[in-house]
Amino acid sequence: MFSGGTDTSAMTIEWAMTKLMRNPNVMEKAQKEVREAFKGKNKITEGDLQDLVYLKYIIKETLRLHPPAPLLLPRECREHCQIDGYDIPVKTKVIVNAFACAVDPEYWHDAESFKPERFDSSSVDFMGTNFEFVPFGSGRRMCPGINFALISIESALAQMLYYFNWQLPSSKSSPTSIDMTESDGGTAVKKIPLLVTPTLYSSF
Ligand code: HEM
Numbered sequence: 001m002f003s004g005g006t007d008t009s010a011m012t013i014e015w016a017m018t019k020l021m022r023n024p025n026v027m028e029k030a031q032k033e034v035r036e037a038f039k040g041k042n043k044i045t046e047g048d049l050q051d052l053v054y055l056k057y058i059i060k061e062t063l064r065l066h067p068p069a070p071l072l073l074p075r076e077c078r079e080h081c082q083i084d085g086y087d088i089p090v091k092t093k094v095i096v097n098a099f100a101c102a103v104d105p106e107y108w109h110d111a112e113s114f115k116p117e118r119f120d121s122s123s124v125d126f127m128g129t130n131f132e133f134v135p136f137g138s139g140r141r142m143c144p145g146i147n148f149a150l151i152s153i154e155s156a157l158a159q160m161l162y163y164f165n166w167q168l169p170s171s172k173s174s175p176t177s178i179d180m181t182e183s184d185g186g187t188a189v190k191k192i193p194l195l196v197t198p199t200l201y202s203s204f
Pocket residue numbers: 001004005006008009012067068069072073074135136137138139140141142143144145146148149
């Protein structure tokens with residue numbers, strides 16, 4: 001729980017902020033939503049997060065393009081089966097490439113672009129029944145921390161967007177100059193940490 005439940009949510013927050021910094025119009029729309037929803041509030045509670053529809057799309061889109069565990073966790077085949085004409089013998093280690101599914105152009109239009117709005121007209125979600133989108137896995141061993149993860153990510157991001165405006169540290173840096181490299185390994189950590197400067201938003 002500690003290792004699987006902290007890094008994953010933290011890296012989703014970092015990737016979401018990275019995407020927002022690279023897409024200033026998405027950032028603006030998200031801040032508008034959060035600031036209208038929280039207007040006049042000094043303390044944000046879990047209930048306040050419920051109506052943040054656009055923020056939820058941003059988190060979904062971030063998990064689609066940057067699933068923290070792109071290859072999920074390995075499984076072992078208990079029964080002989082056939083998939084797409086391939087025989088999978090008992091005890092075969094099966095690794096599902098969730099990232100590849102989430103950017104497969106057969107299922108996703110303009111698959112590699114960051115477009116939170118795509119979920120406006122789509123009922124696809126990550127609860128394990130849409131196999132093109134399984135950042136939390138699927139089946140009886142899928143992630144049990146999904147609801148806790150979502151609430152932690154939403155809560156952190158919503159407050160970051162509500163209380164602060166964000167800038168790149170140098171006025172000369174452009175949004176597209178933000179490095180998007182992932183480090184090697186089983187989890188898709190941002191290789192070079194995102195560096196952004198907050199300024200307090202004073203109209204709350
Ligand atoms: C964005 C956040 C998270 C993502 C993307 C994520 C993703 C995953 C994935 C892909 C698996 C393997 C599922 C499979 O094999 O089908 C998993 C398993 C697991 N996750 Fe998460 N996770 C997240 C957050 C959390 C949190 C917050 C907790 C706990 C507080 C947690 C606890 C676990 C545990 C205990 C397992 C092993 C379940 C089992 O083997 O039965 N995860 N997670």
